[in-house]
Amino acid sequence: MGAFTDALAARRVDPRGRRWVYVPYDQLGTFGALADDPSRLGIVLVEDPAKAARRPYHKQKLAYVLANGRHFALEQAARGVAVRFEVARTGLTDTLAHVTAELGPLSVMDPAERELRETLRPLVRAGALRVVPHAGWLTTSDDFSRACPRAPWRMDAFYRTVRTRSGTLMEGESPVGGRWSCDTENRRPWRGTPAAAVPPRFVPDAITEEVGALIETHYGHHPGTLDLGALPATHDDAEMLWAWALQACLPQFGPFEDAFSHRSRTLFHTRIAPLLNLHRLLPARVVRDVVAAELPLPSKEGFVRQILGWREFVRHVHRATDGLRALPPHAAIAPSRVDATGAASPSFLGAENALPPTFWGAAPSGLGCLDTTVESVWAEGYTHHIPRLMILSNLATLLDVSPRALTDWFWVAFTDAYDWVVEPNVLGMGTFAAGELMSTKPYVAGSAYLARMGDHCGRCAFRPDVDCPITPLYWAFLRRHADALRRNPRISGPVAAALARSDARAAADSRVYRYVRDRLAAGGVLDPAVVARHRCELPFDPEEAP
Numbered sequence: 346m347g348a349f350t351d352a353l354a355a356r357r358v359d360p361r362g363r364r365w366v367y368v369p370y371d372q373l374g375t376f377g378a379l380a381d382d383p384s385r386l387g388i389v390l391v392e393d394p395a396k397a398a399r400r401p402y403h404k405q406k407l408a409y410v411l412a413n414g415r416h417f418a419l420e421q422a423a424r425g426v427a428v429r430f431e432v433a434r435t436g437l438t439d440t441l442a443h444v445t446a447e448l449g450p451l452s453v454m455d456p457a458e459r460e461l462r463e464t465l466r467p468l469v470r471a472g473a474l475r476v477v478p479h480a481g482w483l484t485t486s487d488d489f490s491r492a493c494p495r496a497p498w499r500m501d502a503f504y505r506t507v508r509t510r511s512g513t514l515m516e517g518e519s520p521v522g523g524r525w526s527c528d529t530e531n532r533r534p535w536r537g538t539p540a541a542a543v544p545p546r547f548v549p550d551a552i553t554e555e556v557g558a559l560i561e562t563h564y565g566h567h568p569g570t571l572d573l574g575a576l577p578a579t580h581d582d583a584e585m586l587w588a589w590a591l592q593a594c595l596p597q598f599g600p601f602e603d604a605f606s607h608r609s610r611t612l613f614h615t616r617i618a619p620l621l622n623l624h625r626l627l628p629a630r631v632v633r634d635v636v637a638a639e640l641p642l643p644s645k646e647g648f649v650r651q652i653l654g655w656r657e658f659v660r661h662v663h664r665a666t667d668g669l670r671a672l673p674p675h676a677a678i679a680p681s682r683v684d685a686t687g688a689a690s691p692s693f694l695g696a697e698n699a700l701p702p703t704f705w706g707a708a709p710s711g712l713g714c715l716d717t718t719v720e721s722v723w724a725e726g727y728t729h730h731i732p733r734l735m736i737l738s739n740l741a742t743l744l745d746v747s748p749r750a751l752t753d754w755f756w757v758a759f760t761d762a763y764d765w766v767v768e769p770n771v772l773g774m775g776t777f778a779a780g781e782l783m784s785t786k787p788y789v790a791g792s793a794y795l796a797r798m799g800d801h802c803g804r805c806a807f808r809p810d811v812d813c814p815i816t817p818l819y820w821a822f823l824r825r826h827a828d829a830l831r832r833n834p835r836i837s838g839p840v841a842a843a844l845a846r847s848d849a850r851a852a853a854d855s856r857v858y859r860y861v862r863d864r865l866a867a868g869g870v871l872d873p874a875v876v877a878r879h880r881c882e883l884p885f886d887p888e889e890a891p
């Protein structure tokens with residue numbers, strides 16, 4: 346017997362006469378049916394080793410799911426809920442089939458993850474599981490179809506609709522402060538002040554330690570560092586993280602939202618995504634707390650937009666497209682495409698290159714921004730939004746990496762990744778793989794943007810305004826994809842500028858692209874001398890900085 350099974354046995358209550366509910370890993374909170382009288386409730390929780398082994402998930406991600414699941418079971422048992430905890434040694438459906446044969450049909454809130462819904466489908470068809478709406482979400486598919494009746498779909502239309510409908514940050518019919526978005530104020534680079542928020546550490550108990558040992562024994566070959574001291578695993582840990590976020594991050598959240606730094610992986614971001622996605626923290630609660638807090642409007646509005654806007658929006662996009670497998674027909678949206686494994690693999694720009702091994706931390710690339718970001722991913726399973734978008738996705742897009750390959754990498758590398766959130770963010774936003782489905786244009790940038798918003802260039806062998814290859818990659822990208830992008834009004838200007846470059850510069854851009862692509866594909870480090878040779882020592886043109 347282990348620490349967990351002993352602790353659960355010690356809290357065992359009489360399971361007779363209970364109403365039984367199946368609680369998947371995205372529902373680990375006292376909400377929905379669990380808000381009812383605990384003395385009449387029974388919950389079924391199942392750990393699924395096959396699920397954990399399905400992809401080489403970051404060890405810290407496995408720890409989030411397993412340690413929070415086990416602590417949730419104990420916390421519910423302490424409330425007087427009867428807990429039936431199973432390890433699915435013969436598979437999830439088989440295990441649940443046995444449990445339901447004994448307990449009768451279970452109700453379950455509709456899981457967010459498509460992959461889990463597919464696994465459960467036979468049990469739903471057989472009547473063993475009765476699906477009810479997931480009470481953790483703040484918006485409905487009606488909200489989405491009202492705000493976005495036709496594709497392309499835009500987050501700001503959705504956000505305005507749901508703010509109005511829910512009355513969040515509203516004064517009558519108008520947004521508080523007179524504007525729906527404070528985005529334009531929220532673009533300050535961070536140069537060291539105010540001091541960045543330092544994430545709290547947690548004291549792992551015997552249950553968490555046991556999960557850590559299980560992961561090292563069975564999934565020790567998975568990538569990433571396991572750091573139990575960084576893991577919020579209990580209800581109290583989640584409360585502590587959220588109290589820290591409110592006090593240390595939120596006051597500066599807005600203004601520095603787009604900044605990034607090698608001196609702080611967090612800056613003023615909250616790190617709550619893994620707990621929100623497990624529903625250890627409830628989205629309604631964090632929005633309520635932030636709306637009620639004394640905070641500057643740009644921070645308040647910026648945060649509400651992330652939760653009530655982006656997070657809900659991407660989930661609806663995933664749901665409405667069957668996980669980006671069925672994209673609405675439209676000239677500016679990629680045709681639907683599914684690969685041999687059944688995964689959605691649209692590629693509006695026809696990008697098909699393999700993901701360079703440097704993303705796995707195998708060898709440095711020589712690009713300070715990429716290497717610093719990859720290091721933080723494998724150290725923590727975390728970077729905030731901007732390195733995900735403007736470093737990882739930007740570079741993969743500039744290198745024509747297969748959007749599906751990049752999505753699969755994000756899915757295993759981040760502690761907050763599940764299909765409903767990672768697929769729209771990478772395919773729909775990060776790589777423009779779905780075309781204009783949910784983004785107006787590709788999020789691509791050259792070195793000037795990276796030098797302005799971050800400080801990674803200071804740790805790089807390349808200089809942003811002299812010889813960084815990212816700017817030639819940017820121009821080469823726009824030229825290669827000019828036919829697909831020139832009719833897009835949001836990017837037609839840069840495309841025209843790329844096409845207007847002299848033949849000598851365009852040829853040099855293209856050589857740099859081929860060198861970077863091939864060198865990184867071979868697992869090599871980029872050499873400033875070789876980049877300079879490919880650029881034929883063309884002087885830096887200040888006009889060209891995108």
Ligand SMILES: Cc1cc2nc3c(=O)[nH]c(=O)nc-3n(C[C@H](O)[C@H](O)[C@H](O)COP(=O)(O)OP(=O)(O)OC[C@H]3O[C@@H](n4cnc5c(N)ncnc54)[C@H](O)[C@@H]3O)c2cc1C
Nearest residue numbers: 614615616617618651655656729730734761762767770775
């Ligand atoms: C290429 C790419 C991949 C991403 N993959 C994931 C993913 O696998 N899982 C995930 O939860 N988020 C993902 N995001 C969204 C966002 O980057 C993370 O939610 C955020 O960085 C998590 O860190 P945080 O909790 O410190 O966020 P904060 O900056 O503190 O933001 C607060 C919360 O807002 C929510 N949020 C903000 N933007 C988004 C968004 N675009 N989609 C969904 N939720 C959002 C998150 O719940 C986040 O915790 C991705 C974004 C990009 C560009």
